[in-house]
Amino acid sequence: MSAFVVKGWCPDAWRPMMAGDGLLVRVRPPLGRVTREQTLGLCDAAAAHGNGLIDCTSRANLQIRGVREESWRPLINTLLDLGLIDPDPIREARANILVALEWQTGDDTHRIAELLGARLADLPELPGKVGFAIDAGETPVLQDAPADFRIERAESGTLIMRADGRTLGTPVSPGTEVDRLIALADWFVDSGGTASGRMVRHSAPLPDWAAAATPPAASAPVLRVGQHSLGLALGLPFGRIAASALARYVDTERAIKAIRITPWHIAICEADAALLIEPDPVDFITDPASPTLHVDACVGAPACPQGTVETRALALRLTPHIAGRLHVSGCAKGCARAAPADVTLTGREGRYDLAFNARAGAPPSRAGLDVAQILAQFGAA
Structure with missing residues (x-):
């Protein structure tokens, strides 16, 4: 029996899961961004070691499908060389961090996500599906995306920490956000949250220091395919793309600097949109009115x-x-x-x-x- 045939876990790169079409290897790109070189390398790896299909998940992760057992270790070595996974399997398993897609270097979302990524070792052992959303832009965009512990912008413009399933959050002062997130994760485990599996199912009252009294700001409009402030937003049917199609488009469109992965089966090509040609609609969704979205x-x-x-x-x-x-x-x-x-x-x-x-x-x-x-x-x- 294959060592990978285990039900019930949340797979990652170091702990893949055997699916009906081969091993499923999940990649969590840091800050949800894959550079041009990383994208081309990932596509080559998916074709060489898998069945050539890449999925984008509701957590803005990438999944390489159909990986053969004998190809798993060579694939891991490639992902390490590309800087797409952490060499420490424990840190990689904890790096379930979803970020607001329009982050810019040095802004609150970038700052907090980087600090949380640097302190993954301080987190308790959490259930595999538990994750974090750093949604600290001017307006929240991740309120419908799966996450258990959130940093969001309040109606007043301050930042709040909110436990999933609670409509209100608690203000956090600048520089303390990651300390508070780790403390809330510790409380979750200590109060029996592991048995619940997810924050939304955990009914224990929040600790006094995390009392929920502040509403988050209203969510921003839904992301649409088409031109975007970062470049060009392209829909992926059911979140899936053939590695060959993605590589062909990125290789052809030299203006693309990186790809940002979102939780909505939409990928954003970082580039001057005026310099890009829309790809083949067979491979991508380019019509914002497409019902498949x-x-x-x-x-x-x-x-x-x-x-x-x-x-x-x-x-x-x-x-x-x-x-x-x-x-x-x-x-x-x-x-x-x-x-x-x-x-x-x-x-x-x-x-x-x-x-x-x-x-x-x-x-x-x-x-x-x-x-x-x-x-x-x-x-x-």
Whole structure:
């Protein structure tokens, strides 16, 4: 039996997971940014050691799919050479830090994320899916992205720390943000949060020093594909891109300095947008009105051993008939989307449970549906 066949963990580069199409190796680019050289090297590595497919996750991570067991160590060596993973497996496992995408060198988001990254060794042992969001721009942008402990901008303009699941946060003074985050993580473990798994499911009252009384500022508008202040924002269908297509575009468009990964299946090419030519719409989503931008679907069966149903072909058939957000999940874990969706389909024992305004695995409005019944429900038959 393969040493990688383990269910229930959150994979990273040092601890990959065996999926239906081979090993899944997750890369957490520092500050969510991959330079031009790193991007080309990553694409070469995905083609040489995997099946040539790269996923962008809801945590702004990259996943190299279909890695062969004998290729895992050479892939790790390449990722180390590229500076995309930490040589310390423990630090790499803790580097679950999501940052506001428009950070600039020296601003609050950059400052706090860098300090937190330097103090990963001070964190307690946390459940694998627990992470941090450093959302310290002028307006929060990560409120719907998965994270357990957040630094955000308040309505007053000050910074607050907020525990996920709480609508209010507590002010933090400049320079103390990382100390407070580490203290909150320590409290989470000490108060039994490990058994809950995630902050949003942990019902223990917050400590007095983290009393929640300050609301965050309203969230910024949703990121759209097209021209962006940093360059050009391109959509990735279901968060997936062929390494060959990404490498071809970056290699051709010499103006691209780096790629910023977002939690919304959109990648931003850092460049003067006027110098870029839009890529082939077969590989990227370039139309901001594309309905595919409003659907989340994991790889499903058979690529994921925990998925019991097909996901993406069904999602594509349904998308034109759904008003709002659609989430099709191969199982109750809901890896493609942590937040509720307007319409959610969850695979269970080879059939689908249908729920509205819910997360994957929520109690269904209709249970045990087959594909024909789902298509008929939404007039897509």
